[in-house]
Amino acid sequence: MNEQLELFDVTIIGGGPGGLYTTFYSGMRDLKTKLIEAQDQLGGRMLSYPEKIIWDVGGVTPIRCEKLTEQLIQQAKTFDPTIILGQQITEYERQADGTLILTAASGERHHTRTVIMAIGYGIKKLAKLEIEGADRYEVTNLYYTVQELEKFRGKRVLISGGGDSAVDWANELESIAASVTVVHRRDSFGGHERNVSKMKQSSVNVMTPYQVLGLHSSNGESIEQVTIAHVDTAEESMKLEVDAVIVNHGMKSDFGPIRDWGIDMGVWNANVGERMATNIPGIFGAGDFVSYGSKVGLIAGTFTDGVLALNSAKLYMDPEAPEMAYVSSHNERFKEKNRELGVLEEE
Numbered sequence: 272m273n274e275q276l277e278l279f280d281v282t283i284i285g286g287g288p289g290g291l292y293t294t295f296y297s298g299m300r301d302l303k304t305k306l307i308e309a310q311d312q313l314g315g316r317m318l319s320y321p322e323k324i325i326w327d328v329g330g331v332t333p334i335r336c337e338k339l340t341e342q343l344i345q346q347a348k349t350f351d352p353t354i355i356l357g358q359q360i361t362e363y364e365r366q367a368d369g370t371l372i373l374t375a376a377s378g379e380r381h382h383t384r385t386v387i388m389a390i391g392y393g394i395k396k397l398a399k400l401e402i403e404g405a406d407r408y409e410v411t412n413l414y415y416t417v418q419e420l421e422k423f424r425g426k427r428v429l430i431s432g433g434g435d436s437a438v439d440w441a442n443e444l445e446s447i448a449a450s451v452t453v454v455h456r457r458d459s460f461g462g463h464e465r466n467v468s469k470m471k472q473s474s475v476n477v478m479t480p481y482q483v484l485g486l487h488s489s490n491g492e493s494i495e496q497v498t499i500a501h502v503d504t505a506e507e508s509m510k511l512e513v514d515a516v517i518v519n520h521g522m523k524s525d526f527g528p529i530r531d532w533g534i535d536m537g538v539w540n541a542n543v544g545e546r547m548a549t550n551i552p553g554i555f556g557a558g559d560f561v562s563y564g565s566k567v568g569l570i571a572g573t574f575t576d577g578v579l580a581l582n583s584a585k586l587y588m589d590p591e592a593p594e595m596a597y598v599s600s601h602n603e604r605f606k607e608k609n610r611e612l613g614v615l616e617e618e
C-alpha cells in the first residue's frame with residue numbers, strides 16, 4: 272500500500288507565512304517538497320486581517336496584509352512544490368525504513384522523509400454554544416453566521432456574544448427584526464466605538480454581563496425560549512421568548528489529534544532547541560507553533576524558524592550536507608530564473 276505513495280524529502284504542514292517561506296527555502300535546497308494546508312486557502316492567520324497594513328517585515332515598506340500573503344504564496348511556488356489544500360493532518364506513522372506516513376482526517380496519506388510542523392496554534396474553528404444538544408437546532412433556528420438579513424424579518428432575535436460581528440448584526444437587524452436582544456458575558460464590546468454606541472442608543476436590548484445557560488423547545492425542533500443568567504449571580508436568571516438565536520463566540524484553535532503524537536509541548540507551543548527539532552526524530556517545527564528561548568512571535572520570526580528547521584531536516588537526511596543553502600544572490604538554483612527575469616549576469 273505504501274509503495275504507491277510518492278516519497279517526498281520534506282512535508283511542511285501548515286500554509287501560513289512560516290510554512291510558505293519554508294516551502295520556498297526547501298526549493299532553494301533542492302528538496303522534493305510538499306506543503307499541506309487544512310484550509311482551502313493558503314495564508315494562515317494572515318487571512319484573518321487582510322485589510323491591515325504590515326510595517327514590520329524587513330525590506331517591505333507598508334503593505335496590505337492580503338498583498339503580502341499573495342507575495343508569500345507566489346514565492347512559495349518558485350520551485351513548483353506540491354501543494355495540497357483542504358487536508359487536516361491528524362496521524363503520523365513511522366515506517367521500518369525510518370520514513371513517515373502522514374494521514375489526513377479525510378483519509379489521504381502522504382509519504383515523507385521529514386516533516387516540518389508550521390501549524391501555528393492549530394486549526395481555527397467557530398466556537399460553538401457550549402450547551403448539550405444545542406447542535407440539533409442548527410438546522411432550524413440556531414445560527415453561527417448571518418448570511419441573509421431577511422430571514423430574520425419580524426422575528427424576536429437573541430444574539431449571544433460581543434465581538435465585531437455581534438455588534439454589526441445587532442445594528443443591521445434592529446430595523447428588520449421584531450426585537451433584538453444582545454447577551455454578552457462582559458460589559459465591553461468589540462468593534463468600532465461608533466457601532467457600539469449606535470447599538471446601545473437604539474432599541475436593541477443589551478444584557479451584560481449575562482450568558483446563555485439553556486435552550487428550550489416544546490417540539491424538540493426549534494428554540495422557543497432561552498434561559499440567560501447574570502455571570503456573577505446565577506440567581507438572576509430569566510427566560511426570554513425567541514424566534515431565532517445567533518451565536519458569535521469567536522474562533523477557537525485546536526491541535527486535534529496532533530496533541531497525542533508525543534511531541535514535547537505546552538498548551539500552545541512545541542518545545543524545540545535552536546535547530547528547531549522536536550523530540551521526535553525527523554519532525555521539526557517552525558513559526559508560532561514553536562517555543563524556544565529567544566523566539567520572535569512575528570511573521571519575520573517564522574522565516575528564520577523555517578530556514579533553521581529546513582536546514583536541520585536536510586542534515587537529518589544527509590549529515591554531510593552543508594549546514595545552510597548558498598545565498599540566493601550567488602546560488603546556481605537562480606541562474607535560469609534570473610535569465611527568465613531578463614537579468615544578465617556576468618559569467
Ligand SMILES: Cc1cc2nc3c(=O)[nH]c(=O)nc-3n(C[C@H](O)[C@H](O)[C@H](O)COP(=O)(O)OP(=O)(O)OC[C@H]3O[C@@H](n4cnc5c(N)ncnc54)[C@H](O)[C@@H]3O)c2cc1C
Nearest residue numbers: 285287288289309315316359360390391393558559569570
Ligand atoms: C490580528 C493579527 C495581526 C497581526 N499583525 C502582525 C503584524 O503586523 N506583523 C507581524 O509580524 N505579525 C503579525 N501577526 C502575527 C502573525 O500573523 C503570526 O505570527 C503568523 O501568522 C504565524 O505564522 P505561522 O505560519 O507560524 O502560523 P499560522 O499563520 O497560524 O498558520 C498555521 C497554518 O497551519 C494550518 N494547520 C494547522 N494545523 C494543521 C493540520 N493539522 N494540518 C494541516 N494544516 C494545519 C492552519 O490552518 C494555518 O493555515 C498578527 C496576528 C494577528 C492575529
